[in-house]
Amino acid sequence: MTRFVFRALTRVRLLLAITVPASLVAAVAFNFAAAAPIDVDKTVIDAQDQRIAAIKKVFPAVVAVCMQGGQGVGSGVVISPDGYALTNFHVVQPTGPLMQAGLADGILYDAVLVGTDKVGDVSLIKLLAKEKGKPFPYVKLGDSDKVRIGDWSLAMGNPFSLAMDFTPTVTYGVISGTNRYQPPEGKGLLEYTDCIQIETSINPGNSGGPLFNMQGELIGINGRGSFEKRGRVNSGVGYAISINQIKNFLGHMHAGIDTDHATLGASVGTASEDAPLTQMVVKQVLDGSDAERRGIQEGDQLLNFAGRVVTSTNQYKNILGIFPKEWRIPVTTRRNNERRETLVRLMGNIATEKETQPKGDGPPPPMPKLPAPKGGGSSEAAKMYVTKKGYANWYFNELERDKLLAEAKKHGDFAATNGAWTAEGKYEMGERKGDFRFEITEGKDADPIVNLKLNIEHKLAPLKDTDRRLQAEPIGSGGLMLALYQWHRFLTVGAKGFEGAFAHGGTEPFYPYPADGSTPKSITSLRTDCAVLKTKHGSTEAKWFFSLKDHSLVGFETFTDKEREDPCEVYFSDYKAVEGKQLPHRIEVRFKDKRYAVLTVSKYTLGKK
Amino acid sequence: MMTRYGTLILAAVLAVPFTAMPVRAADPFNELAEKTNQKMVKVFGAGGFSRLNNYGTGIIISPDGHILTVASQLLDTSELVVHLYDGQRLKAQVLAVEPELDAAIIKIRVEGKKIEEPTGLNLAYFDFAEAAKKPLAETGDWVLALTNTFEIALRDEPLSLQRGVVMARTKLAGRRGVFEFPYTGDVYVVDAITNNPGAAGGALINRKGDLLGVIGREIKNSLSDTWMNYAIPVQAKVDIKIKETVKDKEEEKTITVTMPDFVTQGMQGKYRTVTRPKTTVGEGGYHGIVFVPNVLDRTPAYVEDVVPGSPAAKAGFRPDDLVSFVDGEPIASINVFNAWIKKNTRSGQVLRVEVRRGEALQTLELTLGAQPTRPQPTQPAPMPKTP
Numbered sequence: 001m002t003r004f005v006f007r008a009l010t011r012v013r014l015l016l017a018i019t020v021p022a023s024l025v026a027a028v029a030f031n032f033a034a035a036a037p038i039d040v041d042k043t044v045i046d047a048q049d050q051r052i053a054a055i056k057k058v059f060p061a062v063v064a065v066c067m068q069g070g071q072g073v074g075s076g077v078v079i080s081p082d083g084y085a086l087t088n089f090h091v092v093q094p095t096g097p098l099m100q101a102g103l104a105d106g107i108l109y110d111a112v113l114v115g116t117d118k119v120g121d122v123s124l125i126k127l128l129a130k131e132k133g134k135p136f137p138y139v140k141l142g143d144s145d146k147v148r149i150g151d152w153s154l155a156m157g158n159p160f161s162l163a164m165d166f167t168p169t170v171t172y173g174v175i176s177g178t179n180r181y182q183p184p185e186g187k188g189l190l191e192y193t194d195c196i197q198i199e200t201s202i203n204p205g206n207s208g209g210p211l212f213n214m215q216g217e218l219i220g221i222n223g224r225g226s227f228e229k230r231g232r233v234n235s236g237v238g239y240a241i242s243i244n245q246i247k248n249f250l251g252h253m254h255a256g257i258d259t260d261h262a263t264l265g266a267s268v269g270t271a272s273e274d275a276p277l278t279q280m281v282v283k284q285v286l287d288g289s290d291a292e293r294r295g296i297q298e299g300d301q302l303l304n305f306a307g308r309v310v311t312s313t314n315q316y317k318n319i320l321g322i323f324p325k326e327w328r329i330p331v332t333t334r335r336n337n338e339r340r341e342t343l344v345r346l347m348g349n350i351a352t353e354k355e356t357q358p359k360g361d362g363p364p365p366p367m368p369k370l371p372a373p374k375g376g377g378s379s380e381a382a383k384m385y386v387t388k389k390g391y392a393n394w395y396f397n398e399l400e401r402d403k404l405l406a407e408a409k410k411h412g413d414f415a416a417t418n419g420a421w422t423a424e425g426k427y428e429m430g431e432r433k434g435d436f437r438f439e440i441t442e443g444k445d446a447d448p449i450v451n452l453k454l455n456i457e458h459k460l461a462p463l464k465d466t467d468r469r470l471q472a473e474p475i476g477s478g479g480l481m482l483a484l485y486q487w488h489r490f491l492t493v494g495a496k497g498f499e500g501a502f503a504h505g506g507t508e509p510f511y512p513y514p515a516d517g518s519t520p521k522s523i524t525s526l527r528t529d530c531a532v533l534k535t536k537h538g539s540t541e542a543k544w545f546f547s548l549k550d551h552s553l554v555g556f557e558t559f560t561d562k563e564r565e566d567p568c569e570v571y572f573s574d575y576k577a578v579e580g581k582q583l584p585h586r587i588e589v590r591f592k593d594k595r596y597a598v599l600t601v602s603k604y605t606l607g608k609k
Numbered sequence: 610m611m612t613r614y615g616t617l618i619l620a621a622v623l624a625v626p627f628t629a630m631p632v633r634a635a636d637p638f639n640e641l642a643e644k645t646n647q648k649m650v651k652v653f654g655a656g657g658f659s660r661l662n663n664y665g666t667g668i669i670i671s672p673d674g675h676i677l678t679v680a681s682q683l684l685d686t687s688e689l690v691v692h693l694y695d696g697q698r699l700k701a702q703v704l705a706v707e708p709e710l711d712a713a714i715i716k717i718r719v720e721g722k723k724i725e726e727p728t729g730l731n732l733a734y735f736d737f738a739e740a741a742k743k744p745l746a747e748t749g750d751w752v753l754a755l756t757n758t759f760e761i762a763l764r765d766e767p768l769s770l771q772r773g774v775v776m777a778r779t780k781l782a783g784r785r786g787v788f789e790f791p792y793t794g795d796v797y798v799v800d801a802i803t804n805n806p807g808a809a810g811g812a813l814i815n816r817k818g819d820l821l822g823v824i825g826r827e828i829k830n831s832l833s834d835t836w837m838n839y840a841i842p843v844q845a846k847v848d849i850k851i852k853e854t855v856k857d858k859e860e861e862k863t864i865t866v867t868m869p870d871f872v873t874q875g876m877q878g879k880y881r882t883v884t885r886p887k888t889t890v891g892e893g894g895y896h897g898i899v900f901v902p903n904v905l906d907r908t909p910a911y912v913e914d915v916v917p918g919s920p921a922a923k924a925g926f927r928p929d930d931l932v933s934f935v936d937g938e939p940i941a942s943i944n945v946f947n948a949w950i951k952k953n954t955r956s957g958q959v960l961r962v963e964v965r966r967g968e969a970l971q972t973l974e975l976t977l978g979a980q981p982t983r984p985q986p987t988q989p990a991p992m993p994k995t996p
Contacts, residue, residue, distance in 0.1 A: 149646075149770050150638030174638060176769040180761055197761060199771040199801060226759040228806050229827065229899065230836055231913050236771055236802025237758055276697050278764060311696060312764045 054216040055170055060137035062168035064102040064158040065091050065208055075157030075209030081135035083127035087208030088223045089116055092123045097385045101127050102166030110381040115253025116392040119261040119349060121190040121223050122246055124253035128381055142217030144242035147196060151175045155200040155222055157209025173200030181314040182239055193321025195239045196220045202238040211240040219243050245322040251507025252324055256396030262325040262346030265289025268302050268316050280310045288564060290345040296333060304332035307524050327508055330523040341523055401504035404531050407551035412581030418492035419607030427454050429597045436599055440488045450481040471560045478568030478591035483558040486542050500536025508532050510545040512554055512571045515586055566592050578604045638753060641818050646767045647694045647733040649812060650676055651757045655686035664760040666811040669734040673727055674717030675876045678810030679826055680706045684713055696765030705875030709847050709866045709883050711792040714875035740820040740843045741869040750775045754803040756811030756824055773801030781839055782831050790828055794847040796839040797822050803838045813840035834903025834943055843868055849883060894954040894977025897921040900943045907942040924975040930964040
């Protein structure tokens, strides 16, 4: 069986030859119908009215993605009033970072690539309004987990680049299957996991276009089909990338990231291919993977992944395939009749990492040279495109990062209190309790020094004590003093303090434990969705988690040795004002699936320089 | 008093549409798809090479695990396997085959039990005898198809659902590859693209969930050279003329083969396959070019694809080539090409073919091969005689 992605438009001649007689037939049929009107049942009329209403609602937001100059290459759909639109990666592959986008109003807008998910075959682009600030028509994102086989659906787009005025073509059909798996289209790219199978007709040019439910909610992005002998036109089997998968990557794409999918760090397969019922087991665990550090072993039975029961290889690939790398996902395994739930940090998709290396024969057509032709309407778009390794468009990363920082600053601006900080209060470490105190100050030569008193006194000069064992002290904390130093620097110095990296990291789930110290029902119930900032200072990488609800800093992780060691996890809660600035008064420190300590702060002293 | 009556009448009027019309234009098919899927299996058997797929679909027609499917090469194996809707993987065995109906009955085999013994499975199933008593679907009727098209579903993954209308009830001038289609009775032609790889043996049902027919194979209409989407009705009936020698005299006899008889007797292991000599037709030499869909009288002879390893592949034909001349004869259309090959060639013959590739003409030397042998399903294993 061969599967092609709708890519090039070939044999247009022949297609035109077919179209003409077909339309003649249609015209004849219409005349006939007009001559003898039929009394149509009200339910049929109602269904039709409902359908027309749904189409009317979303029609203006459907995009015809074009090369500069207006030649059609695919479809898309606007998802926000400021012009962000979704399409396929394989649609914007030939256009490069600057493209044009036609809407049903007949206007061709300049557009720029924002973010990309190559494995998932999705790209986010931004249309530029002709009048500054004028809102675009946009559609609402639906919930593709609610889509069921047999539901009606609407596909829209610009098949065969038919519409010269960009008005979308609408097709109507039923959902043929849900949670379908379609393997990568060569080299690990364009893998369709957990996707929606439709009989709703999609053809070359429909790629990147929206799939709607009958309420006009976006449930997927149409992208490929199964063909064999019939040629690269609709063969009754099309696939749409589910919108719920796209939602997982949307934060990354908004931040201009060239995102990657994930592997567990362990291979999983059926215990026996011939058995009457399948059982999924861990076949091999990768050395140095987080799965290994979490204690997952060869032979463990995989029961549940990200809250979904795993019963087949396809389903496992489906569930794994919808997450970006580095996300922490709850995994339930069984060994000797003992169930265990643990959070695993997903690894990057190695095949893709190889693929994105500049050398090697990439899939045709190649990305065109940069920068794209200047002049005319594209100059504004060209200003919104900045290259950087690992990013689809660095311009949007800076934009989103600064927006996030501005929001976070509303909870407190610490730029003026950039001197020594101290905090005092009570600590709790298992059965042990007592007074704690930490101080971040400057020693001789203006070098930072962290003093931490728990049951005993600890001291670290983070820039001088570069030995990893020292940095990981106190023992069992994963490097709490280093973490506190990084936190102080993050709040008081900001971007300038992180010479290695200071970037928006998209969105990730974060799992703060209950503040009352109780055991959670399940790890899944702890999930808090966060926007992430990624930083690097010295040899220390850190991730800062901001709640999507109010942009407060709910915690962070510092890695002393990202490849080999778990990070020190710090969770903040009980925010109270200190000198008019919000600071956490409960700090939980975790390392390697265990709680190291809880610090209850009674007093902060924020010094100035 | 009046108002109370008025309310009653109004209520009665309102109630009518709901009771009289259980299915409505806008209703989704969720439950129907779910229920029907439980009465279906994915079939895995022989194939997996040269475009013969090793997967198909089957319809459960008894709680004991009798399955109706298409008489394809898929069944030509002792390792026949089915996947039930709940993910169970079970072995199966062929009970009966009837090429005249292009149908076969297989039965699930449970470990440790003989094929004629009850399996004790108690599966959801279609009552075939009941379905065959119902009237045929009419042109314009809504239909749904459930198939394992393109082997998308494995284990507990549900089959693919498609919907459409019956376009026609007609005889099919079809052929599979280069062979005449064995079934000569009426088929349902549907407007959905149902007959893809793996779909054969799938169910065509109406909106109430009644079984209407068995989705057929991938077959091209020999008149238009386009792919057909059809199903063989559950009521299928074929009259076959057979020459028989009775007392040294050759007599022509008509046998009627029906799907209900085949299913009833086949499930009991009593069905005897109709045998008649197959006529071979001069098909000309084999080239292995797959042309674009031949939708017009004069569809230009554009190459859509080339069968791997075929004479055309060896000669260097490529997709998008336009066949323009064969041995100096201008080729105006696919029909002209096919007619010429059929009339003038045989296996081993070397042809000089000029194709237009891009803007240039290119000459290719095509050595025709022998027509591939017809894929025939195996006759069923001999059944133990049951009293």
